[in-house]
Amino acid sequence: xxxxxxxxxxxxxxxxxxxxxxxxxxxxxxxxxxxxxxxxxxxxxxxxxxxxxxxxxxxxxxxxxxxxxxxxxxxxxxxxxxxxxxxxxxxxxxxxxxxxxxxxxxxxxxxxxxxxxxxxxxxxxxxxxxxxxxxxxxxxxxxxxxxxxxxxxxxxxxxxxxxxxxxxxxxxxxxxxxxxxxxxxxxxxxxxxxxxxxxxxxxxxxxxxxxxxxxxxxxxxxxxxxxxxxxxxxxxxxxxxxxxxxxxxxxxxxxxxxxxxxxxxxxxxxxxxxxxxxxxxxxxxxxxxxxxxxxxxxxxxxxxxxxxxxxxxxxx
Amino acid sequence: xxxxxxxxxxxxxxxxxxxxxxxxxxxxxxxxxxxxxxxxxxxxxxxxxxxxxxxxxxxxxxxxxxxxxxxxxxxxxxxxxxxxxxxxxxxxxxxxxxxxxxxxxxxxxxxxxxxxxxxxxxxxxxxxxxxxxxxxxxxxxxxxxxxxxxxxxxxxxxxxxxxxxxxxxxxxxxxxxxxxxxxxxxxxxxxxxxxxxxxxxxxxxxxxxxxxxxxxxxxxxxxxxxxxxxxxxxxxxxxxxxxxxxxxxxxxxxxxxxxxxxxxxxxxxxxxxxxxxxxxxx
Numbered sequence: 001x002x003x004x005x006x007x008x009x010x011x012x013x014x015x016x017x018x019x020x021x022x023x024x025x026x027x028x029x030x031x032x033x034x035x036x037x038x039x040x041x042x043x044x045x046x047x048x049x050x051x052x053x054x055x056x057x058x059x060x061x062x063x064x065x066x067x068x069x070x071x072x073x074x075x076x077x078x079x080x081x082x083x084x085x086x087x088x089x090x091x092x093x094x095x096x097x098x099x100x101x102x103x104x105x106x107x108x109x110x111x112x113x114x115x116x117x118x119x120x121x122x123x124x125x126x127x128x129x130x131x132x133x134x135x136x137x138x139x140x141x142x143x144x145x146x147x148x149x150x151x152x153x154x155x156x157x158x159x160x161x162x163x164x165x166x167x168x169x170x171x172x173x174x175x176x177x178x179x180x181x182x183x184x185x186x187x188x189x190x191x192x193x194x195x196x197x198x199x200x201x202x203x204x205x206x207x208x209x210x211x212x213x214x215x216x217x218x219x220x221x222x223x224x225x226x227x228x229x230x231x232x233x234x235x236x237x238x239x240x241x242x243x244x245x246x247x248x249x250x251x252x253x254x255x256x257x258x259x260x261x262x263x264x265x266x267x268x269x270x271x272x273x274x275x276x277x278x279x280x281x282x283x284x285x286x287x288x289x290x291x292x293x294x295x296x297x298x299x300x301x302x303x304x305x306x307x308x309x310x311x312x313x314x315x316x
Numbered sequence: 317x318x319x320x321x322x323x324x325x326x327x328x329x330x331x332x333x334x335x336x337x338x339x340x341x342x343x344x345x346x347x348x349x350x351x352x353x354x355x356x357x358x359x360x361x362x363x364x365x366x367x368x369x370x371x372x373x374x375x376x377x378x379x380x381x382x383x384x385x386x387x388x389x390x391x392x393x394x395x396x397x398x399x400x401x402x403x404x405x406x407x408x409x410x411x412x413x414x415x416x417x418x419x420x421x422x423x424x425x426x427x428x429x430x431x432x433x434x435x436x437x438x439x440x441x442x443x444x445x446x447x448x449x450x451x452x453x454x455x456x457x458x459x460x461x462x463x464x465x466x467x468x469x470x471x472x473x474x475x476x477x478x479x480x481x482x483x484x485x486x487x488x489x490x491x492x493x494x495x496x497x498x499x500x501x502x503x504x505x506x507x508x509x510x511x512x513x514x515x516x517x518x519x520x521x522x523x524x525x526x527x528x529x530x531x532x533x534x535x536x537x538x539x540x541x542x543x544x545x546x547x548x549x550x551x552x553x554x555x556x557x558x559x560x561x562x563x564x565x566x567x568x569x570x571x572x573x574x575x576x577x578x579x580x581x582x583x584x585x586x587x588x589x590x591x592x593x594x595x596x597x598x
Contacts, residue, residue, distance in 0.1 A: 006339060018439065024385055030454070037344045050452070051454070054450065054485075056481065057477075057480070057481070057484075059477035059480070059481065061439075061440075061443070061477055062474055062478045063440075064443075065443030065444045065447065065474070065478075066443045066444070066446050066450070066478075066481070067447060068433060068443075068444050068447060069383075069433070069444035069445060069446060069447020069448040069449075069450075069451065070445075070447040070451045071446070071447075071450030071451075072376065072381065072432050072433075072451060073375050073376070073448065073452060073454070073455050074375050074377075074451070075376065075451050075454065092437050092439055093474070095437075096435070096437045096440060097434070097440050099424065099443055100425055100431050100434045101424045101425070101434045102424060115450045128555070129526070196483075284502040
């Protein structure tokens with residue numbers, strides 16, 4: 001895939017656009033929001049389909065369980081709030097009313113991770129992927145740009161079962177071509193290579209693209225794979241790549257514990273033990289600051305992916 | 317209410333009570349107290365009040381639907397579902413056993429007909445019922461949603477989020493009920509965490525509040541009939557049912573001790589001697 005910057009936008013706007021499109025194409029799609037309609041970019045859906053939009057107020061537990069109830073009668077509810085309030089605040093509701101009950105609810109979560117920025121650690125959830133992937137039957141998706149988020153939003157409406165869709169606040173480069181098919185559970189090959197496999201998800205995919213360019217100049221051939229679906233993991237693509245490269249770097253805006261890297265490490269430990277380095281937050285809470293500064297301070301910058309690659313190549 | 321109908325429902329209720337104590341005794345596990353206190357309510361709901369189809373379909377289009385929020389009283393739910401035709405009555409003998417569809421707390425996970433949501437972790441069922449009620453409205457389905465909650469369960473904050481939502485959004489195809497037996501695991505509700513003036517609380521939240529003796533078939537059935545007439549008037553409806561935990565078995569009444577304790581062999585016999593076998597034991 002040829003990678004070039006096609007524009008600049010926030011992934012949450014990709015969600016908003018996808019949701020509006022679903023409003024037109026899927027009459028059973030309904031949306032619920034807990035007082036963050038603007039932040040989640042759900043206004044367009046709300047304005048166009050007011051009879052299918054439900055303002056829950058600042059009462060996330062009620063919103064999540066109501067969404068579970070709405071599935072009875074055939075609705076496909078999309079809930080919208082920040083990632084922290086979509087997961088840790090309502091974990092028991094998600095677990096019992098949605099996951100254990102097998103309800104077709106789409107948990108759409110914005111402002112995930114450090115890039116939420118100035119609001120600080122109370123809102124910067126870095127544990128959400130772990131919490132959601134532990135729930136049996138839950139699909140976990142973390143798209144990387146506006147186009148992929150829009151495509152993922154549309155794709156999950158046709159997938160029966162609970163889904164956690166994670167996206168973010170800041171404007172980031174758009175680089176996945178608009179017509180790229182989004183297949184749940186199927187990793188996206190961005191660049192083939194032979195020396196190292198870099199598996200990246202969410203905002204870290206662009207950082208990995210930048211890192212791969214620098215590494216190429218150093219003569220290191222990177223295979224870059226976008227893991228947009230963390231659960232179910234695309235075992236086949238990962239194992240096939242590692243057979244070739246024999247070392248791995250993972251990159252994500254999440255704690256190391258419970259993250260995508262952990263899932264990949266588990267897969268490799270069982271099938272093909274391989275040196276692996278994790279670019280992720282190492283057991284710390286975030287803090288207030290500009291997103292770019294935070295990403296550097298907490299080790300989630302393209303330079304950190306380069307350093308991790310150098311480390312892992314020495315371990316081959 | 318017609319005398320014959322009252323007699324018929326009381327006869328059904330007596331058999332349900334036998335099922336409850338036998339199920340809990342067989343596994344030496346389960347919650348007999350609250351189950352026994354809600355027999356008249358479940359009997360009324362499934363033997364006359366609700367328009368429902370025992371040929372189970374999850375979506376329940378054009379059917380009245382019931383949600384049990386205080387899932388620990390699963391024995392009464394299972395007995396009434398089975399005896400209303402949802403699944404074989406003999407399956408009651410698998411309650412709380414391994415590989416059973418009759419889990420300790422109700423779940424959709426094992427595919428038991430009649431159950432539409434998992435419950436057990438308290439406080440979630442009112443929100444679920446509201447969601448189902450909204451789904452009915454969107455589908456232009458005129459059926460009614462019913463839900464049951466424990467009084468101790470009202471200590472959960474989510475209940476009040478849901479209470480606020482339903483009134484603010486005129487969810488008026490919903491009849492919720494409270495098993496107001498005044499007892500919870502650690503003792504009397506008033507001692508553990510008093511609910512204060514329950515009627516006033518629900519009224520202040522904007523609900524149409526009714527009350528009745530939940531252990532009188534005549535009273536609960538008539539109250540539910542009257543509640544149906546009040547639907548579609550802009551307000552959700554709450555029926556506060558005064559009940560006695562353990563009702564029908566003398567030594568289980570007047571205490572919180574039988575909330576989650578099974579009778580031994582001797583106690584089972586004493587209980588069964590007080591409950592007429594009307595429809596045949598499972």
